[in-house]
Amino acid sequence: MELLWKIGYTVGLCAPKPEFITVLADKEVEKGENVILYCEANLKELTAVWEKDGERLSCVQGKHKLDQKVCLFVLEINKAQEGDEGKYTLTLKNKWGSKSCSATVTFAIKEWRNMPKNQSKMVTTLKHYKTCNDDVSELRFLLHGQIGAGKSSIINTIKSIFENRQFVSCLAATTSGTSYTLDYQKYTAGSENTGRLPFAFYDVMGLENNSGGVHTDDIIKALKGHIQNGYKFKPDQPISEDSEYYISKPRLSDKIHCLVSVVATDRIVLMEDVISKMKLIRKEASELGIPQVVFMTRVDEACVLTKNDLSRIYRSRKIKDKMHECSNKLGIPLNCIFPVKNYHDETGLNDNINCLMLEALTQIVLWADDYVKRCSEKQKHVE
Ligand SMILES: Nc1nc2c(ncn2[C@@H]2O[C@H](COP(=O)(O)OP(=O)(O)OP(=O)(O)O)[C@@H](O)[C@H]2O)c(=O)[nH]1
Ligand SMILES: [Mg+2]
DSSP states (O other), X not given: OHHHHHHHHHHTSSOOOOOEEEOOOOEEEOTTOOEEEEEEESOSSOEEEEEETTEEOOOOTTTEEEEEETTEEEEEESXXXXXXXXXXXXXXXXTTEEEEEEEEEEEOOOOOSOOOOOHHHHHHHHHTOOOSOTTOOSEXXXXXXXXXXXXXXXXXXXXXXXXXXXXXXXXXXXXXSSOSOOBOEEEEOOOTTTOOOSEEEEEOOOBOSSSOBSOHHHHHHHHHTOBOTTOBOOTTSOOOTTSTTBOSSOOGGGSOSEEEEEEEGGGGGGGXXXXXXXXXXXXXXHHHTOOEEEEEEOHHHHOHHHHHOGGGXXXXXXXXXXXXXXXXXXXXXXXXXXXXXOOSSOSSOOHHHHHHHHHHHHHHHHHHHHHHHHHHHHHHHHO
16 A cells, blocks of 8 residues: 555656644743743654744744754744734645644733632532522522533533532533523532522523524523523524413522523634524513623633633633623623633543632622612512
8 A cells, every 4th residue: 555655656657745633722821931832743854834923933043943853843932022922824735735823922911800719619609699688589590502512511510519519400511502401400500418508590492594593582582581490492483471380470589599601712703693682582681681691601612721721711812802792792790700711621620610600600690689679679669
């Protein structure tokens, strides 16, 4: 086989063009750190041309080092400084063709939001939280968003924190073709032993780009408190008033007290249709006065710096940019957007994962309770 290939190669029958086996990866680094960009090609006899921001890289002695180990092409930048940020492109050539790939090098920024730290204080506050109205024994949160955004995983993460062990009772998907969650399902956190928390989380079927996924009317009905736990969503048809799961006269305790839009940080660009559906739902929630927030999941998939050390999340320019993008696309202010990381491949619990989630949860609990207070006062006026 190898001989045949060699003969073909020599007489030019099969032209071995350069191809990338792996491509350059974006780097977000601290100023002064060494940066290594590398990728692997299918061939070793290739001409490599490195460019920075569209111009041929002028190698500075002691700063840049170009290397090739068989099919691995490497650029090392020693102690990266201000001028080293930018887009780096490697073009590999031979007489049969050329191929390019690029990656950006950026610096971490000054911490612009404090990374929450006091886990046990937040846990205690939430565990002993008392709602402002005795008729509303639990604050209700509805999690909606694109399929595979991490809605079910958020619930599992919250349950894991309060029960001190990994939780997978809210089934999370392994792939994201169609929504894995099909029912309107309520989840609570805490247990008999650890103490039940006065919060309920509703997991719903994901929104899809076309006519699939959960019907927007169903989410709006759920916000108003018309849908009972256990209802099975039908993408082509919203719940009918005759359904046994339809609550015709919902009380304040049946309603949703805070809408949580879940967005996967690494997939914001794929959400065009979903965004218009989310905006429609948000408009309705605004008319009802329901507070709305965004939980941005999968931060580790969107940013290497954050993946390597979650405590540096608020130093990541990429995460900050994604939060701005999310804020612009959904029309939600930045202070209502919470980047979080869910448990997904870890086996033990992690303080940084817990702290980020707990801070987001503390905020939404307060805002949900404010909403209950406003509604209770309005009700009193009517009576
Ligand atoms: N790396 C990483 N993966 C995550 C995170 N959150 C969720 N995932 C993974 O993303 C996939 C989808 O997560 P789910 O929680 O099932 O998403 P969902 O929004 O409930 O999906 P549907 O019910 O199908 O609409 C699963 O494979 C999760 O393990 C995260 O913060 N980081
Ligand atoms: Mg789900």
